[in-house]
Amino acid sequence: MKSATPLLFLWLSLAAACKTEDIITSPKLISNNPLLSATDSAVNKAFLNYQSDLNTVGVSIGLYKNQKTSFYGYGESKLGSGIAPDKNTFFEIGSITKTFTSITAMNMLLEKGQTIENPIRPYLPTNLPTLARDGVEINFKHLMTHTSGLSYFPDNFGTGYYTGNVGEEFAKYDRNKLFTWLLNTPLRSKPFTTWEYSNGAMGLLGTLLELNYEKEYGSILKEKLLGPLQLTDTKTDMNETDMSRWSKGYSNGKEVAYWNSLNAMNGAGVIKSTASDMIKYGLANLNPPSTRLGDAITKTQQVTFLPFTEAGRIKINGRLGWFQCIHKDLPNEIFIWHNGGTGGYSSDMYINEARGSILVILYNTDKGTQAREDFTLALLRIISN
Template sequence: MTKRTRTLLIALALTSTISCNQKNTTKNKSTEEIVKYFAGQFLDDDRIHSVSIALVNNGKEDTFHFGQQNPNRNNPPTDSTLYELASVTKTFTGTLVAKAVLDGKITLDDDIRDYLPREYPNFEYEGEAVTIKDIITHTGGFPNFPPSSENKEVFWKGLHQIKIDLKPGTEFNYSNTAPEITAYILEQVYDIPYQQLVTKFILEPNGMTNTKFVLDENEKKLLIQGYNGDKKPQEHFKNNLWGGISGLHSNTTDLLKYIKYSLNDSILEVKESRKNFFSTQYDFDIGYHWNIVEIEDEICYRHHGGIWGMQNWLMIFPESNFGIAVLSNASFEGGLFSEGIDDKLENLALKIKSEMTSSLEK
């Protein structure tokens, strides 16, 4: 059974109850009351310890924190608490690709081999090359994980083992291999290390001083501990490559700034990054690494991030000028009729957004 099928079964089973309770309990409530109500529902699951929320609603900025960072301890997260963003890092990569296109550094139809340090005759299918557009939309035919990732040298060697067995640009297959290639290409065209590119073009202009790939000793003390569904502590992710797939740490204060940046379509690379390139076989389209879905007749640009012991969602709704990030230091999968933490966080974000939007309409 696919995750989408499982999610639909859960939704069918719970929709009527949730809808009724939501309408009766949050009507005419403030933002804080709405968020607190749905966060309380979220934390009813004993496997979840805490949740942090950053939201921008038509220019108004709020952050919220509930629960406790560690089981059985009275230490709730704060605005200073750092989370691993995991694959939400890919949205930074995608936005930098959008900027590179606008800057004339690359084109979406470029053969990626033009930028790589070695020859890869295997990066084509029946004579058709893998392009920049293919690797940012997960349609290049690359495996989810690279054959080798211990360091950059073995990464390049391992790529010779990959076989592209379908026409590039025709089928979505999520890949944690391709974004690292993308990060390397960005380094080559700007002649700046990838992580410095993120800092120079996104973090510094937006004052995101707490968002970093590498933490110093004091910052490590602010990094929240992650847990699995059995409440066992999990290791933090260590990226030995460029960081195009994962590796950024951030807090709710900085995520407010990233949400505002991502809502601002007067910024050229932000507007470019919203382009829609491919309709996947699932329930979303994809552009510059943003997953694009229609929710309640509004387009949402979003991405999920999951790592050992930590999960988060980032959602941007330009039409209603609304953006939300929800983060938790728990990670567990769902079953046939039960939600995983990713589904729970997704529903939390959408319930808050739906209620706040409907309140404005009233």
Template sequence: MSAEPAAPAREVAEGAEGTELAPLLDGAMARVRAPDVVVAVSRAGRRTYAAGGTAPPPTVPREELSFALGSLSKTFTVLLLADLVHTGALGLDDPLAAHLPGLPPRSGNARRITLRHLATHTSGLPRVPRDLVPGALLHPYANGYAGYSRHRLLAALATTRVRHAPGTRWHYSNFGLALLGPVLENATGTPFPELLDRRVLRPLALTSTTLGTDPGARRERAVGRRGDGRTPLPPTDMAAFAAAGGLLSTPGDLLGYAEAHLDPAGGEPAQALRDVQVPQLRRGVPHRRETHTLTWFQHAAAGGPVLFHAGATFGQQCFLGFHPATRTAVAAFATRHDRTCAVVSAGYTLLQDLARRPAQ
């Protein structure tokens, strides 16, 4: 058996608060084991980056690579949904069936699913369609999403039995978020990639964020690895699940995205940035309840809550969180996906540590 790769060393730290943050960044970096690691912090608009890894450095600085966001993409899709709600194009409590005409869902519960249920993982839909499960069990590193068409996605909805009455339980669902793609297209008559670019990416100046299918993407992509930290994996094609997990972004762009939530400017999608931070539900046993907004997980922290989301593909993981009370954001990336990678827990711990320190 090959030896476990060593934790990466911090190669860069830059920004007005670099000296103050250095010990915390070193601690976060030391926890993560991956070929490429980037940890980025924004404090009151001032940014600091740290990067390293067990692999030889790529041809560009690691903090300039384009990383796969996986499920963190969901926050962009729900922000787009909230923006379209604000413009009156659709409503959060519209029935899903109203935006997928000609596709009668199988059961009464399915007919009661609303767009809010899809966004908040309370639709009762399973994590993935049933026809994806056998392949995932037999071939865990094979990308079952590749080539999964919109027609197949909608056909799966028509034959899926809803697990419980919509709105009564929380159950994480890539399936439900993926359906927001065709819903938003039907409501506006605009393809999802164009709609996302026009109403979210361009207004927020996220020039290095794109769907993985975009042929115009020019950034060098980070290469994901298996759990051994060595075996490279191809980019993850999310096909019809693009709305649930298909975005790529850079550390700088992701900090800019978080900063927009911390301080929404005037114009679009300012109101949507506020709306997606409003708590929608709480779940769990009394002593370990979790609060969820329209798209973010929310936990208690010093001075006020932190909001966060994580993402993973077959070979990469990432984390983004922010603390409004101190105007702090943390983004973390790793080109490895297994339980020992620890990039999500490292990013979350760093965010909580920074929440306890007033920003200078």
């Protein structure tokens, strides 16, 4: 979850590189790839090319191409189990949660006859100040595009941010702490002038949903998005999952604790899911249903903040919750993209609208490597041909 790009914090690990002193874990050559098709063989070749430096115990891959879905597992879901993760193995997906939060928020605005230009002020407690700078109030567009001027992380988060106990700090970061941050923090820039990835902004967006519906984040998501899209294995609470299907998360060669609750920051990264459900989610974004929710999905895919940010081998600009992503080695392909990471997991989701294809990659180890970037590029070539 650590990023090599200073602007991109924690869940947006675009090119997260391990330090030289970090332990690099090579997944074992255990797989459920059936090796029956050309796609099967291409995925297997890519894995073998980069296996030694992927730094993960296991990886679950979902591909949708030419109207066919394929799933592949390599390595182990738990170290020493001898069992590769499959399409139904649970992983924490970290910041991909932000796309779910944004779609649900867009759906809420459509319910109320509002737009992303509506200020967030009416949704907040009256004792909080109007969040503004240079005469511009924060609105929903600013939160969804990471242009609100809110810092990438609340400055009252706690010492766990520095000591590695981030999951514990999330569990303690309640609404009172979030509101205290908003009460005391100046905006870092005039809204919609500067892109700065903000977990705080997306955590706030999830809390605005809770304040509007007077329900907790997971219940809202289940009612408004997960249920209608039949994402039965996408959860916000581990207690609602089948624990026998969980992968174990690792960091620097050691098992780490699960992140069950992010409390007031749930909207930024609490979701747990499987490769199977993530492909279903990707398909709903490729072919939105003819409903208000489908309209919300379509609207979040619009490029809204035009300037590009370059990070390593990719450049991105802002859709609403999502990013438009162009890889320098695939300059003619445009992807709808988000990634994620928690204390022991990292993930990527790419949707190629023009090709009608989807790629999902779920790792049960947190820190990325150059080999992971190369592996991702190889898989992107597969879904783009």
